[in-house]
Amino acid sequence: DTGVSQNPRHKITKRGQNVTFRCDPISEHNRLYWYRQTLGQGPEFLTYFQNEAQLEKSRLLSDRFSAERPKGSFSTLEIQRTEQGDSAMYLCASSSLTGMNTEAFFGQGTRLTVV
Amino acid sequence: DQQVKQNSPSLSVQEGRISILNCDYTNSMFDYFLWYKKYPAEGPTFLISISSIKDKNEDGRFTVFLNKSAKHLSLHIVPSQPGDSAVYFCAASVNPYEKLTFGTGTRLTIIP
Numbered sequence: 001d002t003g004v005s006q007n008p009r010h011k012i013t014k015r016g017q018n019v020t021f022r023c024d025p026i027s028e029h030n031r032l033y034w035y036r037q038t039l040g041q042g043p044e045f046l047t048y049f050q051n052e053a054q055l056e057k058s059r060l061l062s063d064r065f066s067a068e069r070p071k072g073s074f075s076t077l078e079i080q081r082t083e084q085g086d087s088a089m090y091l092c093a094s095s096s097l098t099g100m101n102t103e104a105f106f107g108q109g110t111r112l113t114v115v
Numbered sequence: 116d117q118q119v120k121q122n123s124p125s126l127s128v129q130e131g132r133i134s135i136l137n138c139d140y141t142n143s144m145f146d147y148f149l150w151y152k153k154y155p156a157e158g159p160t161f162l163i164s165i166s167s168i169k170d171k172n173e174d175g176r177f178t179v180f181l182n183k184s185a186k187h188l189s190l191h192i193v194p195s196q197p198g199d200s201a202v203y204f205c206a207a208s209v210n211p212y213e214k215l216t217f218g219t220g221t222r223l224t225i226i227p
Contacts, residue, residue, distance in 0.1 A: 042217030
């Protein structure tokens with residue numbers, strides 16, 4: 001297992017376009033999280049899943065954002081009608097509810113630039 | 116409302132010396148604390164964690180201290196090495212399985 005994988009690594013899009021990011025968590029990790037990080041800030045929580053159920057969404061997650069985790073494996077984060085303020089690094093993390101190690105492991109992120 | 120604060124944006128330390136990174140939090144519901152390290156263009160990498168039932172946790176060169184009454188934690192790196200140069204984030208949650216609230220990070224530079 002190579003850890004949490006995110007694709008694409010970079011995305012440049014025009015304002016108003018839709019974008020979709022994918023996250024493949026560490027296999028058998030029940031929980032999957034999405035965070036967003038802007039310059040000079042720490043990662044900010046967006047949403048998380050336990051298996052296929054979306055358990056919590058942040059107020060940061062406007063109606064233009066939607067996340068899914070079909071079958072409790074990989075997850076997608078879609079942003080519709082992108083705005084320049086959506087430019088950020090989007091980070092995915094996964095963790096296990098069982099076993100000794102419960103810390104979240106992060107992927108390398110998808111850097112979104114909206115022009 | 117910044118619930119986790121890292122008041123030092125940057126810190127420079129001589130190689131071989133001790134690096135001390137500080138973090139304060141305001142939410143008394145937080146019971147689980149972690150430190151992550153981040154290199155440019157990479158995701159955060161987990162370093163060390165501590166739960167509120169302990170006041171110290173060690174892992175090799177890294178030690179985290181927790182003062183619950185002061186709502187303060189610190190990360191000590193001894194001895195500091197050039198590869199430790201990175202941005203360090205403090206994070207907190209109400210339990211090990213919940214979402215993390217991060218500080219704004221401290222950029223640590225180790226001077227050879």
